[in-house]
Amino acid sequence: MASLVWLLIPLFAAIGAGIWGSWAARDRTQGDISELAGYARFREAMGNAEQAKAKAQAHSGSDAV
Template sequence: MAALAWLLIPLVAAIGAGLWGSWANRNRRTAGDGTELAGYTRFREAMEKSRSGT
């Protein structure tokens, strides 16, 4: 019976690792890069203005 308990420990750990891996690798719905790209565009335009203004 003790041998069965020692075999169940890795089995439970493997099942837990599989569940955690599938949860960590799930597809998350994100807003996308639209806001970051818009911010970068504003930054680039501001840099172009400061370069041509000098």
């Protein structure tokens, strides 16, 4: 009986390895798509902020002349 218990250890290890392997190989592209869309919105917002800053500097420079 004790030998059967020792044989269960590799069986559980193999089952655990199979579960971990399937989890590690899962498809993660959906998360990347939303992250890339968020990054594109961030870049657009930063570009708009830089344009507004440049306009404000140009405007304040024209008042000083």
